[in-house]
Amino acid sequence: MPVHPLSSLSATVVALRRAGCVFAEDEARLLHEAAASAAELSLLVERRAAGLPLEHVLGWADFHGRRFAVDAGVFVPRRRTEFLVAQAAALAPRRAVVVDLCCGSGALGVALAAASDAAELHACDVEPAAVRCARRNVGDLGYVYEGDLFAPLPAALRGRVDVLLANVPYVPTGDVELLPAEARIHEPRVALDGGGDGLDVMRRVAAEAPRWLAPGGSLLVEASERQRDTAVEVVRAAGLSPRVLVSEELYATVLVGTAPVGAAEHLGFSPWGDPVTAPNPSAQD
Known part of the structure; x- marks a missing residue:
């Protein structure tokens, strides 16, 4: 319902409430x-x-x-994903090489680069609208490529990536129609639909990640709580050491897969992927 040109703040509130906001x-x-x-x-x-x-x-x-x-037709970064960025910042070495796959607006990569004093930031997305938007947000902080997952990344990055963010779609195909209309109608389906069990794209990323990660580098992805055990096995099968971090406050589940560093590949990590409730330094009250 259009608001009268002279509408007060309270009248705007009423109009939005009527619309279900x-x-x-x-x-x-x-x-x-x-x-x-x-x-x-x-x-x-x-x-x-x-x-x-x-x-x-x-x-x-x-x-x-x-x-x-965030332009029309571009995936909106979720507040829960701040937890993923916070955990990535805690893992990132000084002057890290960061890659943001499925970058959408580029918000994750830029936020991590700022929090970790990254030396290099590379981001990519398959959606042209997202790439245009990400280039505006990334600016001169790094590079944004258009293409499917790792395909457009420079080959020189192989074996050099310290932190690999992959905010992949993880909604099972059968559940996409259950999403709020805001997401279902106005965000690209490719950013939401993760295939039959929601983990199809995660499998592709995890399988190729070891070729790109530096020794001791980490892949970080989100999943739902019910996908946790399967996602842990996906990460382990790729040859990475898995662990699970959980923010109860933000209802966020993050999978971390760390590349081996000689014989100490599992030091400091849970080889069984047991969940850990971790603090969320970026959460706002």
């Missing part, structure tokens, strides 16, 4: 801040009430304490 008060404030005129406010609220993700309406998403451009 759970966080109507917060969204109304952001929309009022974003609008340069009453006419623009009316348009923004109309688009949000019609079901467009708030981040696509605003043109940006708040992630890991920074604002990232």
Whole structure:
């Protein structure tokens, strides 16, 4: 429902509530801040009430304490994924070589590069819209490539990657239609659909990761809690040492697969992939 040009903040809240927006008060404030005129406010609220993700309406998403451009048709970075970035930052050596696969807007790679003082950042995605958006966010911090998983990466990166982020799709195909309309309709299916059990893309990434990781380098991916045991076996079968980190606060499950370093390949890790509840230094109250 369009908002009257002279609508107050409270009227905007009412319009958003009627449209089913759970966080109507917060969204109304952001929309009022974003609008340069009453006419623009009316348009923004109309688009949000019609079901467009708030981040696509605003043109940006708040992630890991920074604002990232998020264009229409680009996957919106989730707050729970801040946990993955925090764990990656804890693992990254100084001046790390970082690769962000399935990068979407590029938010994960940029956030990690900033948190870990990365020496190199490389990101890639198969979606042209995502690549255009990521290039805006990455800027001169690194390089963004278009292509399927590892295919577009420079061969010179093989055996040099310290941290490999792979925010792969992990929703089982049969569950995609159960997702909220914001994701199901407005985000690319390739960023959501992980195949029959949700782990098809993860399997492809894990199988090839050892060729790209430096000794002791780590692959980090998200999964659902119910996929945890299978995902651990996927990582182990690829020759990486698996462990599971869990944020109960953010409902996030992260799989870490670490490449061997001589005979000490398992030192400091759980070879059985037992879950560990880890702190989340990036969480906001």
